Amino acid sequence: MNAMFNCHTALNVFYQQDVRLGPKLRTRLKVSRKACLGHVKEGLRRLGHPVYERVCIQGSYVMHTLNQHPNGEFDIDVAVIFKKEDLPKSPLRARQRVAAAMRASGVRFATMPLARLNAVTVWYSDHHHVDLAVYRESTSFWGKPVLEHASSEWTVRDPVEVTRWFKKEDKRLSPKLDDGAIVEPGQFRRVVRLIKMFTRSRLYWDLPGGLIISTLVAEVYEPAPERDDVALYNTLVRLQKRLRGSYDVKSPVDASSLTRRDKNERQVRDLLARLDDILPRLAILFDPLCMEPRALRAWWFVFRHDYWLKRARTAELASLNQSQNLRIQVGVGDSSSGPFTLYHPSHGPIPKGAHVRFALRKRLGVESPFTCHWKVQNRGSEAQAARDLAHDAVGPEPFFLQEAKYTGRHTVSFELIKDGRVVARGARNLSVAAP
Structure with missing residues (x-):
């Protein structure tokens, strides 16, 4: 298999710029999280219930896998840990108490906090939300702490194990x-x-x-x-x-x-x-x-993010603006091994059956590896009958051998491709006639 087109740099720019939260957004979400925990504490006090002992940040925020989202729909997971004796025996009642505390905190929510199966969810107007997982802590017979999560039942679980x-x-x-x-x-x-x-x-x-x-x-x-x-x-x-x-x-x-x-x-x-x-x-x-624009558009299909389209369009413009036009030199010989005589249009048509060598008239200052893409466009009834109106060849060498099989007027063009960009182009017309 050929080497994969290199988009490492483009992918890393995308990751840093459009995937990671960045310090400002992480700080904003941290502020929301702390405020949410403050509301829980205030609501519990107002209701006359014991407050939680400690908290534990869970999920993608603390694992640094929380990504940017176009609608700001971020999910922050927090475990609120109480003493076992400070919560109702029912896990449902325990979750409901925390939800009631949020409602009693005096804060007006766009959507009221809801006690769901695994957590109490608090939604904010800018679309992100905090999931408060309720835990109770006790001590085992052996003197070790035991943490239980309030889900459909109390389940022994460590909130930081994931x-x-x-x-x-x-x-x-x-x-x-x-x-x-x-x-x-x-x-x-x-x-x-x-x-x-x-x-x-x-x-x-x-x-x-x-x-x-x-x-x-x-x-x-x-x-x-x-x-x-x-x-x-x-x-x-x-x-x-x-x-x-x-x-x-x-x-x-x-x-x-x-x-x-x-x-x-x-x-x-x-x-x-x-x-x-x-x-x-x-x-x-x-x-x-x-080439670079096609590679970038392929990754756009994966992520469907404007970053990739903008970068592809920039690469397309750069390729058009930076490519040089070079002339193609034509040599004619009796066999594919030559020798080849330099051909000029004034010499008349190339005889059918001759072997033609196309090469760049001058070399660019381009270091290998690079790719030369040669394209042949045939015209005339013979090429049409043979269903060979167009074909191409790809290789690392800046020359191309072709037999003159069909009478008529034909065009040979090339593109010199380096690092996914066309750095040079050229084309040559020639005629082939019966010998």
């Missing part, structure tokens, strides 16, 4: 600078975030959430010590193969099924359908004639 697992995987799986990697540390985390960006790239999609995506990527991630775009592509290919084998996804911390609910399994099934759609679009990246 975060701990993810950070360990990122350190274990990402290419290491000490091993010769030239990419920035944390490639695994970047690939997770980029795949999450893909799954949220169409508003009408309903694909798996962050934990399922992170778990799947940890299973199939393929590091690339020199390029993030290669790591992303190879991981997507392996993810497609993995899902063709099974839709079941196991929790990385307790081996329970994350897809036991029909909704979650359907989301995973739909993810495979989306991969089946986008991966063929990336095949152009392995075409030796792939």
Whole structure:
């Protein structure tokens, strides 16, 4: 297989500029989180209930996998941990108490806080929301702390175990600078975030959430010590193969099924359908004639983000403005091995059956590797009868051999491609006649 077109730099600019939250947005979400916890505390006091003992930040915010969102729909997960004796025995009642405390805090909410199955959700007017997972803490017979999550029942769970697992995987799986990697540390985390960006790239999609995506990527991630775009592509290919084998996804911390609910399994099934759609679009990246604008448009289809279209249009303009026009030199010989005599139109038509060598009249100061794309356009009844009105050839050498098979007027053109850009163009017309 040909080498994959290099979009590492473009992908990293996209990641830094349009995927990561950035310090300002992270600070704004942190302020919202602290305010939300303050409202819970104030509401509990007003209702005469004990306040929580401590909090634990969970989910994508603390794992640094929370991405930018065009509508600001950010999800912040926080565990609020109470003493066991300070909460109702019923997990539903415990969640309802926290929701009631938010309503009693005196803050006016656009949507009232709601006690859902696994958390109390607080929505904000700018579309982001905070999920407050309610926990109770006690001490075991052996004197060790026990944390239980208020879901459909009290379930023993450590609120930081997923975060701990993810950070360990990122350190274990990402290419290491000490091993010769030239990419920035944390490639695994970047690939997770980029795949999450893909799954949220169409508003009408309903694909798996962050934990399922992170778990799947940890299973199939393929590091690339020199390029993030290669790591992303190879991981997507392996993810497609993995899902063709099974839709079941196991929790990385307790081996329970994350897809036991029909909704979650359907989301995973739909993810495979989306991969089946986008991966063929990336095949152009392995075409030796792939140029930068086409490569960038291929990645646009993955992410559907304006960044890629703007960069593709800029590359198209640069290619047109920077390419040089060169003349093609023509040599005619009796065989493909030559010798070739320099041809000029004043010499008359080239005899049919002769061998023609096309070459650049002068060499550019372009270092290899580069690609020469030669195109032949044939005219006349003979070429039409042979169904050979056009063909092309690709190679690293700035010359091209062709037999004059058909009488008529023909055109040979070329493009010299370097780093995905056309740096030189040329064309030559010639006539072929019966000898």
